[in-house]
Structures are given as structure tokens and as C-alpha cells.
Amino acid sequence: MPHALDAAKEDRRQRAVESLGLQLDRPEERFDRIARLAHLVFDVPMSSVTVLDGDRALFPGMYGLPGRELPRVDCLCDETHAGGALMIVEDASLDERFAHLPAVTDLGIRFYAAQPILDPAGNVVGTFAIYDTRPRRLDAERLTAFDDMAAWAQQELVASTEMTQATWVQSSMLPARALSSDSWTINGMCLPSLAVGGDFYDYGIAQGVAHLGLGDVMGKGTGAALVGAGVRSALRGTHSAVVAGVDLGVTVTQVARSLMADLERTESFVTLFEAAIDLDDGYLRYVDAGSGLCLVVRPDGEVVRLGGSDAPIGVLPDDHWGELDVQLEPGDRVLMFSDGLLDLVDEQVRWWEPIGALVAAHDDVNSLLAGIALLARERTPLDDVTAVAVYYAPSPAPLSPSQEDSP
Amino acid sequence: MTEFHVDTTASGIGVVRPEGRLNMVAARQLKSVLADLVAGGTHRIVVDLADTSFIDSSGLGALIGGVKSTRQQGGDLRIARPTEAVLTVLDLTNLTKILRPRDTVDGAFDD
Numbered sequence: 001m002p003h004a005l006d007a008a009k010e011d012r013r014q015r016a017v018e019s020l021g022l023q024l025d026r027p028e029e030r031f032d033r034i035a036r037l038a039h040l041v042f043d044v045p046m047s048s049v050t051v052l053d054g055d056r057a058l059f060p061g062m063y064g065l066p067g068r069e070l071p072r073v074d075c076l077c078d079e080t081h082a083g084g085a086l087m088i089v090e091d092a093s094l095d096e097r098f099a100h101l102p103a104v105t106d107l108g109i110r111f112y113a114a115q116p117i118l119d120p121a122g123n124v125v126g127t128f129a130i131y132d133t134r135p136r137r138l139d140a141e142r143l144t145a146f147d148d149m150a151a152w153a154q155q156e157l158v159a160s161t162e163m164t165q166a167t168w169v170q171s172s173m174l175p176a177r178a179l180s181s182d183s184w185t186i187n188g189m190c191l192p193s194l195a196v197g198g199d200f201y202d203y204g205i206a207q208g209v210a211h212l213g214l215g216d217v218m219g220k221g222t223g224a225a226l227v228g229a230g231v232r233s234a235l236r237g238t239h240s241a242v243v244a245g246v247d248l249g250v251t252v253t254q255v256a257r258s259l260m261a262d263l264e265r266t267e268s269f270v271t272l273f274e275a276a277i278d279l280d281d282g283y284l285r286y287v288d289a290g291s292g293l294c295l296v297v298r299p300d301g302e303v304v305r306l307g308g309s310d311a312p313i314g315v316l317p318d319d320h321w322g323e324l325d326v327q328l329e330p331g332d333r334v335l336m337f338s339d340g341l342l343d344l345v346d347e348q349v350r351w352w353e354p355i356g357a358l359v360a361a362h363d364d365v366n367s368l369l370a371g372i373a374l375l376a377r378e379r380t381p382l383d384d385v386t387a388v389a390v391y392y393a394p395s396p397a398p399l400s401p402s403q404e405d406s407p
Numbered sequence: 408m409t410e411f412h413v414d415t416t417a418s419g420i421g422v423v424r425p426e427g428r429l430n431m432v433a434a435r436q437l438k439s440v441l442a443d444l445v446a447g448g449t450h451r452i453v454v455d456l457a458d459t460s461f462i463d464s465s466g467l468g469a470l471i472g473g474v475k476s477t478r479q480q481g482g483d484l485r486i487a488r489p490t491e492a493v494l495t496v497l498d499l500t501n502l503t504k505i506l507r508p509r510d511t512v513d514g515a516f517d518d
Contacts, residue, residue: 269471311504312502
């Protein structure tokens with residue numbers, strides 16, 4: 001049995017590890033380098049950068065250990081993962097948590113020090129550890145050095161300057177504020193997973209028409225984000241045509257043609273849901289390019305899925321896209337979202353039921369988006385979670401005849 | 408962790424069977440498995456999805472990349488026996504036109 005972390009915490013930890021996107025099974029020089037240096041700095045025969053993957057403990061970086069994988073239950077670091085804090089054990093053979101482990105009985109480990117490695121959301125995704133066959137302690141100076149090296153390991157494992165920078169650039173490109181009028185409220189959000197991702201959304205109003213789009217570029221990383229930024233600008237370029245009433249199938253097909261070469265080169269494709277809503281009468285036109293992730297939730301709780309049969313952009317060079325439509329009535333709510341949200345609900349086959357219920361349960365756009373953010377915090381998303389919500393205010397209730405007027 | 412079983416049938420069709428979650432990390436592996444097959448002269452490939460519990464857009468990307476590279480060589484990549492979860496994703500993304508699921512691995516190239 002792995003250490004008795006509760007199931008939700010363990011699920012979250014495993015997802016956080018997976019979202020790092022590391023190839024854990026092979027040695028990585030940048031982690032080995034840290035372990036080698038730790039061997040010199042602390043004069044210890046063994047050191048590791050440890051990551052737990054399911055019931056295995058892996059050492060993507062190590063010095064002096066006999067192998068790169070252990071059953072998790074046999075790994076000293078399982079305890080540090082569970083505790084989530086710096087652990088220093090002067091003599092493991094005298095500690096009942098560790099004395100029985102093969103690392104102690106067979107390898108002869110006595111001294112053990114480990115610092116948890118955290119991702120930006122605070123999940124423990126690994127440990128940096130040193131081991132010695134003699135009981136010992138760390139003086140204040142060494143303890144500081146140990147903290148420094150753990151910080152280095154954390155930097156290597158979870159972050160790079162490029163990624164942090166790209167995340168900032170990406171989020172600064174999204175619409176900054178909600179749009180609202182007497183009858184309509186529109187707002188969106190994007191919660192990037194650990195790495196910068198390929199989701200984007202956009203919305204704008206002109207000439208009484210709201211033009212909205214939400215897309216997801218295959219894969220993650222700076223490459224996907226750059227492709228996403230390109231698609232977003234191309235769609236923006238069609239804004240004036242769309243609000244003037246040009247068929248969305250025509251504009252999306254144009255956008256797809258202009259992006260095809262870039263998408264071919266980067267071996268990528270894009271799923272897109274794009275819509276234009278006439279704010280006077282609630283007539284909604286849309287194109288579904290392989291997204292299928294848009295729901296209309298009616299005041300009586302009925303959930304209508306908006307989806308077509310057109311493929312994502314970038315799959316086939318001579319594809320084309322068609323416009324579909326639906327009539328919105330006062331009180332209707334629309335939610336378009338990326339597949340990162342699908343991953344957060346338990347019902348994978350009839351996913352529109354829990355997500356429709358979520359929409360029905362929130363009476364305004366911002367509380368719905370907060371509800372989705374909460375879901376994402378509870379279950380570390382593997383993918384970006386992006387959503388745009390449109391609420392059409394219910395028409396004022398007809399005045400009921402007052403008591404005085406009753407016969 | 409996703410594993411890949413790779414076989415070649417008597418008629419020269421490559422069969423790849425990913426086990427587990429076909430996510431970003433596994434998609435990279437699948438991509439290189441498919442590229443190796445194509446480079447080695449196997450231009451007809453069946454990806455058997457019977458043991459694939461989950462697929463995300465990166466996994467789809469690896470399959471589409473395989474469709475493109477095999478077709479360029481006059482061959483094709485076909486998928487067989489997708490699980491319900493995988494079928495849901497294929498339906499959502501409207502990719503069943505390009506990746507039409509086949510009922511069996513052996514019969515995937517019968518038409």
C-alpha cells in the first residue's frame with residue numbers, strides 16, 4: 001500500500017505529476033547534475049530527485065543509487081510526500097517509519113534528508129533527497145545549501161523562465177472584462193494547467209451582434225500557445241464581416257485556409273467553437289469545428305447540445321465548414337468550454353448532464369465561472385480549463401393582477 | 408504509464424496497441440512508434456484501441472499525423488475497437504469521418 005494519503009489528495013498529486021509532461025522513465029542530465037553536485041557539496045554517497053508515479057518511485061535524477069525505480073512503498077521519499085515538509089532523519093535504523101525498508105536493511109542507509117518539490121499550485125510533485133550510510137546531521141550552513149539545491153531542483157522540475165513568461169503573455173491576450181447589457185452578460189476565463197497551453201477565447205460586440213469564439217490547439221507548450229495566438233488574430237480579422245452578417249461557415253473556412261500551412265508545419269490542429277448572437281432577438285449562429293462543447297441550458301433545465309459534424313481545423317487541407325443556428329429565448333444560458341472541463345467531471349460519456357446541471361445551478365455568469373474554477377482547484381486539471389458563458393436575462397414577469405383589481 | 412505493443416501481420420500490416428491513457432506524454436511515444444513503422448516501409452497500420460482508456464487532443468494529433476504520413480506513402484492508418492471513452496472523444500471532434508472505427512483488427516483493411 002502506498003502511504004495512506006487520502007484518495008482525493010493522491011489523485012490530485014498524480015495529476016499534477018502527469019501535467020508536468022516529463023518522460024520519467026529515462027535519466028535526465030539536468031536532474032542527474034543536481035544529484036552529482038549534492039554528492040560533492042554534502043559529502044554523501046547517494047542523492048536523488050524523486051518523483052512518485054502511481055505505485056512506483058522514480059529517480060529521474062540520481063547519484064550512487066543502485067537503480068532508477070523502486071516500489072513506492074519501499075521508498076523513503078513516500079513519507080516526505082505525505083508530510084509535505086522538510087524531513088531530516090539522523091539515523092533511519094532507529095526510526096520505526098523507516099527501519100524496516102530495504103533501503104535501510106540492505107543498502108545500509110542511515111541518514112536521510114529530503115525537501116518536497118512543489119508545483120505552483122502547492123502540490124507535492126517530487127522530492128530532492130540526500131542519503132548517507134553513516135548517521136549524521138546537517139549544520140546551519142549545509143541546511144541553507146540544502147534548501148538552495150532543493151529550490152534548484154524545483155525550478156528544473158516544474159518551471160522554466162520561458163514557460164512563466166509565456167503564460168503571462170498568453171493570459172494578457174484574453175478579454176479583460178465581462179460584457180453586459182440589460183439583457184445579456186458575457187464573460188470568460190482560462191485556467192492554464194501547469195504549462196502554458198493552447199486554449200484561447202475571445203469575444204466582442206459591435207452593431208448589436210456578439211461575436212464569440214473558443215478554441216483549443218492540440219498539445220501544450222509555447223508552440224501550442226503561439227498557434228493559438230495566430231488563430232485568435234485570424235478570427236479577429238473576420239470580426240467586422242461576422243457582425244455585418246457574413247456566414248460564419250465562410251469566415252471560418254477562410255481562416256482555416258490561411259492557417260493551413262502553419263498548422264501543417266507544426267503538425268498541429270485546432271478545435272474551435274465560434275458563434276454570433278444577435279442581441280436584439282437572441283438568434284445564434286455557430287460553427288462547430290470539432291469542438292462539440294457548447295450547451296444551451298433552458299430555464300426549465302433542459303440541456304441542448306450545440307454541435308455539428310465538421311472536423312477540426314488543420315486536419316484535411318480542402319475541408320470546409322458550415323453555419324448552423326439555434327434560437328435563444330430569454331432565460332437561456334449558453335456555456336462553451338474546452339475539453340479540460342470534461343476531464344473534471346466524473347461522467348465521461350453523458351458529460352453534458354453534470355455540466356448542464358452546473359450551469360443551471362448558477363444564476364449569474366460570474367458565479368458559474370467561479371464554480372468551474374473551484375472544480376479545477378479541487379481536481380488538478382491535466383489540461384487548460386477554458387469557458388465562456390452567455391446569459392440571456394429572463395424577461396420581466398408579466399404583472400400579475402393586483403388584489404384590488406380582482407373581481 | 409502507457410505501453411505499446413507493436414506487431415506486423417503476415418500480410419505486412421503494422422498493428423500498434425497502446426495500453427492505458429493516450430495523453431501528451433504517451434502521444435509523443437506513439438508518434439515515434441508510428442514514424443518508425445512508416446520509415447521502415449510499413450505503410451498500412453492498424454491502431455488497436457481496445458485497451459486505450461483515455462485519449463486527449465495530443466493523442467488524436469498522433470493518430471492524425473499517422474493518417475497523413477501513411478497516406479503520403481500510398482497506405483493508410485486505421486483504428487479498431489475503440490473503447491466508449493475514446494469513441495466519445497472521436498464523436499465530439501467529428502473525426503470519425505477520417506478515423507472510422509473498425510470492429511476488428513484483422514478486418515480493418517478489408518475495405
